[in-house]
Amino acid sequence: MSKIQWYPGHMAKAIRQIKENLKMVDLVLELADARLPESSRNPLVQELIQNKPSLLLLTKKDLADPTETQGWVNYYQTQQQPVLAINSLHDRASVIEKKIQSVLVEKIAKQQQRGIQKKRLRVLCLGIPNVGKSTLLNQLVGKKAAQTGNRPGVTKAQQWLKVGKTLDLLDTPGILWPKFEDPLIGQKLALTGAIKDTLFAADDIALFALEYFEQKQPTQLLERYHLKKTDLQMELPELLLLITQKIGLRDDYERASQRIIFDCRQGKLGRYTLDQVPKLVEKLDESK
Numbered sequence: 001m002s003k004i005q006w007y008p009g010h011m012a013k014a015i016r017q018i019k020e021n022l023k024m025v026d027l028v029l030e031l032a033d034a035r036l037p038e039s040s041r042n043p044l045v046q047e048l049i050q051n052k053p054s055l056l057l058l059t060k061k062d063l064a065d066p067t068e069t070q071g072w073v074n075y076y077q078t079q080q081q082p083v084l085a086i087n088s089l090h091d092r093a094s095v096i097e098k099k100i101q102s103v104l105v106e107k108i109a110k111q112q113q114r115g116i117q118k119k120r121l122r123v124l125c126l127g128i129p130n131v132g133k134s135t136l137l138n139q140l141v142g143k144k145a146a147q148t149g150n151r152p153g154v155t156k157a158q159q160w161l162k163v164g165k166t167l168d169l170l171d172t173p174g175i176l177w178p179k180f181e182d183p184l185i186g187q188k189l190a191l192t193g194a195i196k197d198t199l200f201a202a203d204d205i206a207l208f209a210l211e212y213f214e215q216k217q218p219t220q221l222l223e224r225y226h227l228k229k230t231d232l233q234m235e236l237p238e239l240l241l242l243i244t245q246k247i248g249l250r251d252d253y254e255r256a257s258q259r260i261i262f263d264c265r266q267g268k269l270g271r272y273t274l275d276q277v278p279k280l281v282e283k284l285d286e287s288k
């Protein structure tokens with residue numbers, strides 16, 4: 001597929017801002033998409049936050065495969081990374097508030113021992129575009145605090161938001177990769193909506209989606225587009241043309257591609273997880 005470009009200027013600015021903001025907070029709330037927990041994390045975030053306590057929130061869990069999400073949660077627990085899977089549209093602020101307090105419980109206890117009585121905890125919220133930051137913040141704050149939209153890059157300025165009795169939360173604009181070498185990550189991000197639609201060819205991403213569903217969840221593909229099992233033996237471009245006809249778009253495979261992408265983003269082909277949980281390699285005792 002064509003190479004997806006990132007803008008180093010934006011990235012440099014975002015990094016400067018994060019470094020400044022990190023000095024002011026007790027914890028980093030890192031958002032990643034539950035459908036692609038690794039591919040939707042900016043690798044630089046880990047480097048930047050270093051020893052700062054963090055909580056990884058896997059957003060949009062209602063769109064991800066629940067078994068896979070549980071697998072990812074288990075995996076992060078083995079990595080000592082505090083994690084919580086959420087549906088930002090429905091989950092209550094108190095669940096996240098409690099989890100943050102549990103991550104910081106030792107720090108709070110130490111501060112109390114030293115006579116420091118902090119009333120509020122300061123939290124920095126980070127995530128790639130369209131991961132659901134504004135939606136989560138609105139849910140946490142309990143009113144329409146941040147602008148939301150299903151377009152990457154809607155969050156513009158940063159602001160402090162009060163959450164319940166214990167948290168102050170800093171909203172920041174989504175940050176981008178400076179570049180990514182692995183085209184597969186680009187395809188996953190494009191399919192789930194983290195990259196502007198103008199930056200990739202819809203048919204490339206639709207073919208990627210067809211390949212995924214054909215291999216992993218064929219029943220959903222058959223049902224959604226009224227296909228026969230034998231249709232799945234076709235080459236992918238042929239299958240795309242067949243679906244184009246099935247949905248009444250004659251030979252307009254460009255629009256059909258956009259429809260397939262939209263269906264995947266909306267969960268019309270069911271819940272799915274594009275990133276596979278890494279296999280936990282048990283240490284073999286070679287002396288035996």
Ligand SMILES: Nc1nc2c(ncn2[C@@H]2O[C@H](COP(=O)(O)OP(=O)(O)OP(=O)(O)O)[C@@H](O)[C@H]2O)c(=O)[nH]1
Pocket residue numbers: 059060061062063086087088089127128129130131132133134135136147148149150151152153154155156173174
């Ligand atoms: N199904 C589902 N949709 C969600 C969830 N969280 C966010 N969304 C949707 O995802 C889209 C993007 O959400 P935003 O909150 O605007 O994302 P953002 O991270 O603020 O985006 P930027 O402004 O690009 O940084 C919106 O259409 C939301 O309704 C979730 O947990 N489940």
